[in-house]
Amino acid sequence: MSETLENGRRLSEELNPGMEATLEERYGHLVPGMAEAVVDFAYGRQYAREGLPLRDRYIATIAALTALGGHTAPQLKVNIAGGRKAGLSQQEIAETIWQMALYGGLPAAINGLNAALEVFSEEDGLA
Amino acid sequence: MSETLENGRRLSEELNPGMEATLEERYGHLVPGMAEAVVDFAYGRQYAREGLPLRDRYIATIAALTALGGHTAPQLKVNIAGGRKAGLSQQEIAETIWQMALYGGLPAAINGLNAALEVFSEEDGLA
Amino acid sequence: MSETLENGRRLSEELNPGMEATLEERYGHLVPGMAEAVVDFAYGRQYAREGLPLRDRYIATIAALTALGGHTAPQLKVNIAGGRKAGLSQQEIAETIWQMALYGGLPAAINGLNAALEVFSEEDGLA
Amino acid sequence: MSETLENGRRLSEELNPGMEATLEERYGHLVPGMAEAVVDFAYGRQYAREGLPLRDRYIATIAALTALGGHTAPQLKVNIAGGRKAGLSQQEIAETIWQMALYGGLPAAINGLNAALEVFSEEDGLA
Amino acid sequence: MSETLENGRRLSEELNPGMEATLEERYGHLVPGMAEAVVDFAYGRQYAREGLPLRDRYIATIAALTALGGHTAPQLKVNIAGGRKAGLSQQEIAETIWQMALYGGLPAAINGLNAALEVFSEEDGLA
Amino acid sequence: MSETLENGRRLSEELNPGMEATLEERYGHLVPGMAEAVVDFAYGRQYAREGLPLRDRYIATIAALTALGGHTAPQLKVNIAGGRKAGLSQQEIAETIWQMALYGGLPAAINGLNAALEVFSEEDGLA
Numbered sequence: 001m002s003e004t005l006e007n008g009r010r011l012s013e014e015l016n017p018g019m020e021a022t023l024e025e026r027y028g029h030l031v032p033g034m035a036e037a038v039v040d041f042a043y044g045r046q047y048a049r050e051g052l053p054l055r056d057r058y059i060a061t062i063a064a065l066t067a068l069g070g071h072t073a074p075q076l077k078v079n080i081a082g083g084r085k086a087g088l089s090q091q092e093i094a095e096t097i098w099q100m101a102l103y104g105g106l107p108a109a110i111n112g113l114n115a116a117l118e119v120f121s122e123e124d125g126l127a
Numbered sequence: 128m129s130e131t132l133e134n135g136r137r138l139s140e141e142l143n144p145g146m147e148a149t150l151e152e153r154y155g156h157l158v159p160g161m162a163e164a165v166v167d168f169a170y171g172r173q174y175a176r177e178g179l180p181l182r183d184r185y186i187a188t189i190a191a192l193t194a195l196g197g198h199t200a201p202q203l204k205v206n207i208a209g210g211r212k213a214g215l216s217q218q219e220i221a222e223t224i225w226q227m228a229l230y231g232g233l234p235a236a237i238n239g240l241n242a243a244l245e246v247f248s249e250e251d252g253l254a
Numbered sequence: 255m256s257e258t259l260e261n262g263r264r265l266s267e268e269l270n271p272g273m274e275a276t277l278e279e280r281y282g283h284l285v286p287g288m289a290e291a292v293v294d295f296a297y298g299r300q301y302a303r304e305g306l307p308l309r310d311r312y313i314a315t316i317a318a319l320t321a322l323g324g325h326t327a328p329q330l331k332v333n334i335a336g337g338r339k340a341g342l343s344q345q346e347i348a349e350t351i352w353q354m355a356l357y358g359g360l361p362a363a364i365n366g367l368n369a370a371l372e373v374f375s376e377e378d379g380l381a
Numbered sequence: 382m383s384e385t386l387e388n389g390r391r392l393s394e395e396l397n398p399g400m401e402a403t404l405e406e407r408y409g410h411l412v413p414g415m416a417e418a419v420v421d422f423a424y425g426r427q428y429a430r431e432g433l434p435l436r437d438r439y440i441a442t443i444a445a446l447t448a449l450g451g452h453t454a455p456q457l458k459v460n461i462a463g464g465r466k467a468g469l470s471q472q473e474i475a476e477t478i479w480q481m482a483l484y485g486g487l488p489a490a491i492n493g494l495n496a497a498l499e500v501f502s503e504e505d506g507l508a
Numbered sequence: 509m510s511e512t513l514e515n516g517r518r519l520s521e522e523l524n525p526g527m528e529a530t531l532e533e534r535y536g537h538l539v540p541g542m543a544e545a546v547v548d549f550a551y552g553r554q555y556a557r558e559g560l561p562l563r564d565r566y567i568a569t570i571a572a573l574t575a576l577g578g579h580t581a582p583q584l585k586v587n588i589a590g591g592r593k594a595g596l597s598q599q600e601i602a603e604t605i606w607q608m609a610l611y612g613g614l615p616a617a618i619n620g621l622n623a624a625l626e627v628f629s630e631e632d633g634l635a
Numbered sequence: 636m637s638e639t640l641e642n643g644r645r646l647s648e649e650l651n652p653g654m655e656a657t658l659e660e661r662y663g664h665l666v667p668g669m670a671e672a673v674v675d676f677a678y679g680r681q682y683a684r685e686g687l688p689l690r691d692r693y694i695a696t697i698a699a700l701t702a703l704g705g706h707t708a709p710q711l712k713v714n715i716a717g718g719r720k721a722g723l724s725q726q727e728i729a730e731t732i733w734q735m736a737l738y739g740g741l742p743a744a745i746n747g748l749n750a751a752l753e754v755f756s757e758e759d760g761l762a
Contacts, residue, residue: 063187314571444695
């Protein structure tokens with residue numbers, strides 16, 4: 001197994017336990033190798049990189065998905081949850097999202113806050 | 128003067144000296160009050176907020192502008208320069224941009240790196 | 255209170271009664287000051303401006319939200335309703351949306367017409 | 382009747398039987414002539430053109446709708462079904478969509494695969 | 509010749525004299541019939557429609573192209589010039605564009621104002 | 636070396652000789668491993684996949700980059716040239732691009748045709 005795949009697997013399991021297996025089960029019959037490609041590229045060759053702490057990487061991701069618009073709401077919610085695990089406070093996440101009013105417009109920022117509220121209320125429900 | 132405008136002016140002058148005057152001169156005859164609106168909303172009501180350090184706010188902005196695509200290249204370069212002033216290293220900025228390959232696609236990430244290279248070589252030329 | 259905030263409040267209450275309170279209640283604990291920022295920037299510093307009648311501002315907004323795509327559907331519906339209050343006929347709104355086939359593509363235009371149909375049938379139901 | 386409209390009608394009825402009537406019924410009171418415009422422009426002046434087989438046109442459409450993001454999911458599903466009629470295999474469609482990870486980002490590609498899975502399971506259910 | 513094509517030609521010649529011939533010359537060898545399709549669909553089946561005055565249609569177009577971002581700058585400039593012919597003042601156009609800060613973000617609005625400034629200074633130079 | 640990287644290198648050298656070295660030279664000091672990541676993910680794990688011929692993959696890519704808009708013009712031109720090597724005729728490419736008027740709007744389609752014209756005239760100049 002290549003080093004990037006190994007690193008990607010370790011990090012992916014830490015952040016989203018079971019994700020590779022879920023992708024494989026859901027999409028593997030249609031797109032063989034897709035789950036491994038996600039783990040290798042997104043986790044092994046991106047999130048596992050040095051030079052920017054994981055917490056900061058989640059700021060970047062949450063900002064981008066908010067600005068790109070609400071059609072990425074499922075992924076935005078996954079990454080808000082991931083950002084919490086990586087050490088971001090609810091406030092830091094909300095600030096990141098609200099700032100996107102400047103770049104993606106008000107509707108995108110408000111849709112992003114709605115996604116955050118959903119994640120945070122699940123969190124609090126589990127607490 | 129309202130508090131948000133006052134705070135916005137202080138921060139805007141610190142980060143982009145002369146920006147309000149430049150906006151006023153360039154756009155004020157067409158859109159009166161536009162320069163003040165930018166200072167109040169973008170700086171006073173967004174960047175000057177508590178809850179997320181300025182350095183982190185620039186990570187969010189650089190990520191979003193990269194993912195939204197190269198048509199924001201002028202603003203991306205301004206914000207890369209702003210991020211440097213707010214304490215981001217060249218490496219942290221490059222990592223933020225490259226990670227956007229996952230969300231805005233490879234062309235957007237590569238266009239973003241090109242913008243960063245331009246800013247960094249101006250920086251190094253001035254050193 | 256600054257003049258833009260005062261003007262924004264007056265116009266926001268006229269167009270969307272209770273909106274500021276709703277934003278404050280929903281998002282205020284996460285992003286303090288966000289409701290006021292929306293009222294000041296969107297209403298006081300944009301919609302309340304001179305130089306373009308409110309009716310025309312809604313044409314612009316409905317066009318943009320349609321072209322940007324269906325992920326802004328909640329906001330598109332709010333603004334279609336707002337445009338009706340500002341004097342746009344159902345036909346004028348439908349024409350604005352359909353024209354977006356040229357700029358945002360056919361799917362965006364059709365999604366926009368669907369949003370309009372929802373608003374108009376609520377209207378007719380209330381008549 | 383113009384030649385493009387005639388060709389458009391023939392092709393549209395072949396690919397999506399009843400579509401023009403459905404559009405007319407749903408939108409015709411609001412936007413008279415819209416159904417005919419779709420048939421003439423989209424089918425008569427685009428899909429019916431020579432120079433690129435219909436199968437290849439569906440690859441292009443599926444790729445674009447995937448990359449543009451999930452807000453076009455209804456239209457993406459219609460075109461995935463259309464692509465199947467035009468001779469694309471499930472695998473070819475899935476490959477087209479997954480490749481969009483490179484251009485529209487991972488979330489867009491995964492949203493696209495979800496749309497395909499829905500269409501394919503309806504297909505298999507009907508078989 | 510169909511009615512929509514006839515109407516489209518009349519309006520297109522009025523608003524952009526010579527446009528169909530220019531499109532034909534530039535793109536006709538690659539995409540036969542493309543110029544006619546633009547005239548029929550964009551002018552005959554959209555801009556020539558009743559129900560919304562031409563001046564208002566340009567507000568919609570300028571708003572959408574601004575919000576979609578600067579990559580449409582050439583077309584934005586053409587439509588700003590078209591809007592002037594259809595009776596929009598420089599101020600009305602600038603207000604339309606600046607309002608897009610709310611929906612397409614600040615960079616898009618500022619890029620739009622830059623396009624307007626270019627068109628307006630050409631205008632004034634010709635006066 | 637992993638199999639995907641090996642396959643990616645072979646295909647990348649065939650389609651864009653020297654690309655990995657160019658990426659490494661231009662971006663490697665800022666983002667170590669980025670060139671290899673592009674080769675592995677874009678070529679080894681995407682373009683080299685079975686299930687869709689390379690020619691069809693270029694239709695998908697050209698369609699997506701056109702619909703996403705002109706800010707991807709440099710990459711659109713690279714992929715138009717790549718599509719030619721993979722067996723697409725000039726006409727097939729032009730048809731793919733023009734069809735995007737339906738999904739990305741007229742300006743995006745026209746910007747795409749302009750990119751194609753540039754590539755084709757370089758081609759003809761070299762002939």
